[in-house]
Amino acid sequence: MQTNSLKRRWSTLCLSALLMTIASSTLVAEPLTEAERERLVAHLGKTRQALLDAVDGLSKKQWNYKPSEDKWSIAECTEHLAIVEEVLGKNVVELLESPAVDRSDTAKEDEVMKAIVDRSQKFKAPEVVAPAQRWKKRKAMLKAFEAQRAAAVKIAKEAQDLRSFVGPHPAFGDLDAYTWLFFLSGHTERHIAQIEEVKEDPGFPKR
Numbered sequence: 001m002q003t004n005s006l007k008r009r010w011s012t013l014c015l016s017a018l019l020m021t022i023a024s025s026t027l028v029a030e031p032l033t034e035a036e037r038e039r040l041v042a043h044l045g046k047t048r049q050a051l052l053d054a055v056d057g058l059s060k061k062q063w064n065y066k067p068s069e070d071k072w073s074i075a076e077c078t079e080h081l082a083i084v085e086e087v088l089g090k091n092v093v094e095l096l097e098s099p100a101v102d103r104s105d106t107a108k109e110d111e112v113m114k115a116i117v118d119r120s121q122k123f124k125a126p127e128v129v130a131p132a133q134r135w136k137k138r139k140a141m142l143k144a145f146e147a148q149r150a151a152a153v154k155i156a157k158e159a160q161d162l163r164s165f166v167g168p169h170p171a172f173g174d175l176d177a178y179t180w181l182f183f184l185s186g187h188t189e190r191h192i193a194q195i196e197e198v199k200e201d202p203g204f205p206k207r
Contacts, residue, residue: 044153051078072198175182
């Protein structure tokens with residue numbers, strides 16, 4: 001009898017341990033913290049200002065200078081950023097209108113940021129976001145970028161739970177809206193580095 005009782009007790013303990021393991025491995029999203037929200041808003045603000053500083057005071061020759069035929073000018077880098085800002089901004093808005101999910105495996109902002117700013121890996125921009133002289137005036141291009149960035153910052157500040165809305169990325173898989181906004185900001189950081197590379201080219205005009 002005592003042996004059977006011990007067996008039953010052991011079975012109960014094993015079952016409890018199994019249930020605890022299953023529960024701990026369930027993919028449940030953690031709510032967005034204020035510290036995370038502030039981190040995102042700060043990064044969006046930092047890359048916005050960094051872009052404006054990077055293109056400030058450039059002459060027309062400097063603005064349009066291409067290191068080679070297969071490389072973008074600063075004007076083309078900036079146009080690409082303005083287009084991507086609009087496209088990804090709309091995607092995030094649509095994402096927030098989709099059904100909420102409860103997953104924790106879509107919070108990949110650190111992984112995404114590490115990869116996106118790595119200029120050792122080069123990618124060809126899809127045609128839809130490639131520069132095509134969409135804006136004739138520099139001022140209009142920067143105004144479009146700033147308007148879209150302001151909308152992204154508003155979402156970062158006010159959206160109730162950016163962790164609960166998920167959409168696929170072709171390279172990183174499913175990302176939550178918080179990570180998507182970090183991707184947007186990291187993408188800007190990546191191309192600011194490209195702008196600085198253009199400025200460092202030996203043939204870059206002095207003025």
